[in-house]
Amino acid sequence: MTLLHWHYPTEILVGENASSQLATLCQQQSIERPLFVTDPSLAATQAIRGIIAACHNGHLAVSVFSDFSGNPTGEQVESGIRCFLEGRHDAVIAVGGGSSIDTGKAIALVAKQQHPLWQFEDIDDNWKKADPSFIAPVIALPTTAGTGSEVGRASVITDSQSHCKRVIFHPKMLPEQVILDPTLTVDLPPHLTAATGMDALSHNLEAYCSPSYHPMAEAIAIEGMRLIKLYLPIAYTDGSNLQARTQMLIASSMGATAFQKGLGAMHALAHTLGARYNLHHGLLNAVLMPYVLCANRHYLHEKMQRLSHYLELDKDGFDGVLEWTLALRKQLRIPHTLAQLGVTAQEQATIAAQSVNDAAASGNPIHLSQEQYLALFNHALNGTLDL
Numbered sequence: 550m551t552l553l554h555w556h557y558p559t560e561i562l563v564g565e566n567a568s569s570q571l572a573t574l575c576q577q578q579s580i581e582r583p584l585f586v587t588d589p590s591l592a593a594t595q596a597i598r599g600i601i602a603a604c605h606n607g608h609l610a611v612s613v614f615s616d617f618s619g620n621p622t623g624e625q626v627e628s629g630i631r632c633f634l635e636g637r638h639d640a641v642i643a644v645g646g647g648s649s650i651d652t653g654k655a656i657a658l659v660a661k662q663q664h665p666l667w668q669f670e671d672i673d674d675n676w677k678k679a680d681p682s683f684i685a686p687v688i689a690l691p692t693t694a695g696t697g698s699e700v701g702r703a704s705v706i707t708d709s710q711s712h713c714k715r716v717i718f719h720p721k722m723l724p725e726q727v728i729l730d731p732t733l734t735v736d737l738p739p740h741l742t743a744a745t746g747m748d749a750l751s752h753n754l755e756a757y758c759s760p761s762y763h764p765m766a767e768a769i770a771i772e773g774m775r776l777i778k779l780y781l782p783i784a785y786t787d788g789s790n791l792q793a794r795t796q797m798l799i800a801s802s803m804g805a806t807a808f809q810k811g812l813g814a815m816h817a818l819a820h821t822l823g824a825r826y827n828l829h830h831g832l833l834n835a836v837l838m839p840y841v842l843c844a845n846r847h848y849l850h851e852k853m854q855r856l857s858h859y860l861e862l863d864k865d866g867f868d869g870v871l872e873w874t875l876a877l878r879k880q881l882r883i884p885h886t887l888a889q890l891g892v893t894a895q896e897q898a899t900i901a902a903q904s905v906n907d908a909a910a911s912g913n914p915i916h917l918s919q920e921q922y923l924a925l926f927n928h929a930l931n932g933t934l935d936l
């Protein structure tokens with residue numbers, strides 16, 4: 550049997566107002582000068598200003614780095630590194646969605662290394678070039694329930710020279726402490742609650758469907774989907790419901806823990822289309838979900854049977870799961886086609902070629918050829934469910 554390498558998350562503090570413990574947690578970890586990495590719109594909010602004030606009151610020498618975009622670039626990470634070094638910081642506190650947490654993790658990895666950022670791209674054993682003793686600790690506080698970057702060991706950073714996204718990886722990029730505080734997510738508007746929540750569902754669902762052997766990740770994925778079924782509609786209709794917000798944060802962390810097992814064609818196409826059309830990643834996964842399920846249906850019989858029973862769906866097996874995802878999308882006002890997002894048939898051959906080569910494609914239940922990606926793309930573009 551091949552040797553398998555399994556990873557599990559980190560210290561997680563979860564609950565209402567858990568972020569009020571931040572200064573204490575820093576003190577317990579001997580952190581004195583953390584760099585706060587959070588995007589500009591969040592830095593101005595009452596909640597984040599309150600957290601920073603509490604850190605000052607806890608005698609922490611905090612400064613804030615916010616000079617990065619929704620798709621952070623290598624130059625922006627370099628700018629954060631200068632900020633980290635000039636402020637003589639000893640840790641990163643990353644607060645926000647995937648972009649803030651990915652930027653913070655990349656700064657913490659690279660700031661004190663001898664090699665620049667791209668030397669740590671997730672290729673072969675590049676990560677071994679890093680001196681682990683120079684990696685700064687990261688405390689992550691997600692403000693969306695979707696990417697799960699807070700429990701991940703990588704960052705996605707845009708290379709603006711070559712216009713592509715690169716994955717920066719090191720096992721020690723995993724934040725040492727995660728704080729899941731639902732009060733930080735209550736201001737997320739319904740359409741973003743829907744899109745990020747569907748990203749969390751796509752992580753759990755693709756991980757569950759991926760054929761690699763990882764029963765622990767599979768168990769996490771199926772329970773993650775149960776939480777999303779119960780709580781995403783509530784978080785969408787009543788954003789102030791702290792129980793629903795808490796359960797969605799947990800389901801999001803579960804999805805990112807589970808997808809070490811593999812992702813699939815949803816993410817392969819979503820990565821390609823996201824880079825080309827600058828569309829929301831979770832929204833793309835949400836639109837693509839039923840089309841990808843249909844493309845894989847003949848390989849999912851037993852798993853869909855189990856999933857439909859576990860989720861207590863109205864109908865058994867594949868059809869039950871498909872109907873549930875379609876109904877959930879409708880409830881969350883997710884468009885049914887890529888055309889409704891402004892995607893066109895232009896460059897469809899290039900989109901298919903890039904998707905088949907995307908890293909996520911290898912986790913799909915079956916290998917889909919370039920022609921199959923082309924057909925899948927066209928089904929999703931025009932709203933044809935290939936039953």
Ligand SMILES: [Fe+2]
Pocket residue numbers: 696748751752816830834
């Ligand atoms: Fe995703």
